């Protein structure tokens with residue numbers, strides 16, 4: 084399968100690329116094509132060293148638009164700050180068959196703690212009222228697509244990047260599209276000891292994204308490194 088990781092030059096994108104390259108053709112996307120190619124080369128060396136002849140996939144780099152066009156699955160691995168402008172720039176080129184994965188967590192920090200900072204958007208049902216929406220709902224709204232799966236919010240990039248680490252954690256998912264959930268569950272299951280769990284429709288993404296600031300506050304107040312989540 085061809086998977087584009089837009090913003091794949093960041094930590095989370097690196098982890099996903101290294102894990103999935105064993106089976107899939109990964110296209111690292113960046114705003115700067117040369118940067119994408121350089122990172123892709125680097126990731127490829129790490130993956131080849133780890134998987135050897137077992138590596139069935141590949142890793143290449145393109146600018147975000149080419150990466151997206153060439154792929155069936157697109158991971159939007161970018162910070163929440165630039166999300167809306169970024170999505171709007173992609174909108175004319177994203178076809179409805181693409182499955183979009185959003186790990187995006189909108190958060191804020193003051194001098195006391197991390198906080199969930201959902202987006203404020205006009206409710207499409209009632210344009211006069213503003214509603215709070217998760218990053219994944221904003222993506223769905225802006226693209227006019229239901230094929231969004233919101234997941235990976237509680238998966239620390241450092242753990243994904245360490246290919247010798249046994250993960251032993253869960254990836255909770257929210258989505259309105261049953262087929263997209265099945266496909267993304269299969270992709271998650273290919274990462275050893277990462278278990279996909281469906282948590283509900285896309286609006287549940289507000290709850291899933293809000294788990295990340297909880298974990299960040301745990302890091303600040305306890306001696307816990309890279310906490311993740313497992314449902315027992």
Ligand SMILES: NC(=O)c1ccc[n+]([C@@H]2O[C@H](COP(=O)([O-])OP(=O)(O)OC[C@H]3O[C@@H](n4cnc5c(N)ncnc54)[C@H](OP(=O)(O)O)[C@@H]3O)[C@@H](O)[C@H]2O)c1
Nearest residue numbers: 090092093094095113114160161162165187188236239240
């Ligand atoms: N890091 C984690 O452990 C972790 C865990 C769970 C979820 N997440 C979420 O996953 C997403 C990616 O995390 P990350 O830590 O990998 O992020 P990051 O390193 O801060 O950014 C990833 C990439 O996004 C691109 N980018 C930055 N600003 C942009 C903008 N305004 N428009 C378009 N692209 C932009 C940059 O790539 P180029 O400069 O090459 O274009 C950058 O390398 C975030 O939304 C984060 O909340 C992260």
